[in-house]
Amino acid sequence: MIAMKRLNDTLFLEVLRSRAQGTRLETKAFFSSFLDGITTEPHHMIVPIDDHMVHRGDAVFEAVKFQDGFVYALDRHLERLEVSMRNIAMPAMVSTDELKKIILETVRASGLTTGLIRLFIARGPGGFTTNPYETIGTQVYCAITTLKSLAKEKYENGVTVGWSSVAVKEGMFARTKTCNYLPNVLMKKEALDRGIDFVVSLDEKQFVAEGSTENFAIIDGHGRLIVPKFDRILRGITAVRALELAEEIGIGGETKLFTKADVENARGAVMLGTTLDILPIGKIEENDSSAHDFGGIAKEVRALQEAFQKDLTTGPLRTKVKD
Numbered sequence: 001m002i003a004m005k006r007l008n009d010t011l012f013l014e015v016l017r018s019r020a021q022g023t024r025l026e027t028k029a030f031f032s033s034f035l036d037g038i039t040t041e042p043h044h045m046i047v048p049i050d051d052h053m054v055h056r057g058d059a060v061f062e063a064v065k066f067q068d069g070f071v072y073a074l075d076r077h078l079e080r081l082e083v084s085m086r087n088i089a090m091p092a093m094v095s096t097d098e099l100k101k102i103i104l105e106t107v108r109a110s111g112l113t114t115g116l117i118r119l120f121i122a123r124g125p126g127g128f129t130t131n132p133y134e135t136i137g138t139q140v141y142c143a144i145t146t147l148k149s150l151a152k153e154k155y156e157n158g159v160t161v162g163w164s165s166v167a168v169k170e171g172m173f174a175r176t177k178t179c180n181y182l183p184n185v186l187m188k189k190e191a192l193d194r195g196i197d198f199v200v201s202l203d204e205k206q207f208v209a210e211g212s213t214e215n216f217a218i219i220d221g222h223g224r225l226i227v228p229k230f231d232r233i234l235r236g237i238t239a240v241r242a243l244e245l246a247e248e249i250g251i252g253g254e255t256k257l258f259t260k261a262d263v264e265n266a267r268g269a270v271m272l273g274t275t276l277d278i279l280p281i282g283k284i285e286e287n288d289s290s291a292h293d294f295g296g297i298a299k300e301v302r303a304l305q306e307a308f309q310k311d312l313t314t315g316p317l318r319t320k321v322k323d
Contacts, residue, residue: 016043029110031102031142033093034125038109045143052135053122057180060084063274064117065147066107070318071117073237074100080177080235085121087176093121093138100319103142107321110144116275118143120179147275154197155305158282158297159271161216163260164190164199168209174232187212196285198271203232207257214273215239218258218266219300225253226262227272238272238308241317245307251300268298277312278305 007015020042030045031038039045053059062077078096085092094102103117119142124135150159166187168174191199191212200216201209208228210216215236217227225246227239246253263269269281280301285291311317 026146027143028112029106029144031106033140038106040109048125050128051122051125053179055128057178059120059122059179060177061120061179065274067114067312069113069321072312073317074319076237084176087172090121091138093140104321106142106144114147116145116147158280159197160283161198161200161281162194162196162285164201166201168201168203168232177234184212206259209233211271214271214276217270217272218263219268219298220266223251223300225251226258227255229255229257236272238274242272242304249303249307264292268294268301270301278308
């Protein structure tokens, strides 16, 4: 039975402290413009319920990896964030340079050298309607969490992927990284319920789209990296960098529409994402009785993995956390 006790300030803090457990403890630092500061106390890491990010999904976000004291592709993530903000007419609270300072200072406060930056730009608190003008103004929230990696075997042997029954988002909503992520949630649930690693969506014309939070790509019969066009999917930071690296190492690549038949004729396939890097796909399951096995990981996938790991550790897209 749910308790119905009345909370005063003292009881409120006691309850918050008691709830700071489990995965909440993996968040090591949190910046809130609403609270006007940075905290390392998990029970402080809350957002007002009347923030339109909470009850309407009216916010944009980015997840950015930092590794061994360097943030990877920070400028590119912030450029995409600006695009998302323009797409939903979200006014900026601070400049990009100021936002970068907030991010780096919050990372430093976390004490982590490797982790994940979870950045949110929200419409802000004030009312519970769909009216974006009733809020007190744009807010910035930045949480620094530990980074969970998949098992090494997944990168060596590949993951299992299925085709999703969840429809792709329309146009601008597919290309904008907002906090309205219900289709993505349903895709993740679908994968878990089916006992596979990921699902990938198809558009109404049966062209291949993307995963719940990852891009999908193939190595075609010519050994080239092929990524779906960025019209009905999010323009992935990792996917774009993989295309650039593919050119640098002589594989080549492009963005174009392709179908399940093209996937079945491909040499290999990968999932691409901030937390995944370049993750090989070993098998694609149509259903319980039909599956396509790539018969090993293509050499082009291995070359891309190697190039991307080198880029993470010594490449030009790194920003140092500490001066």
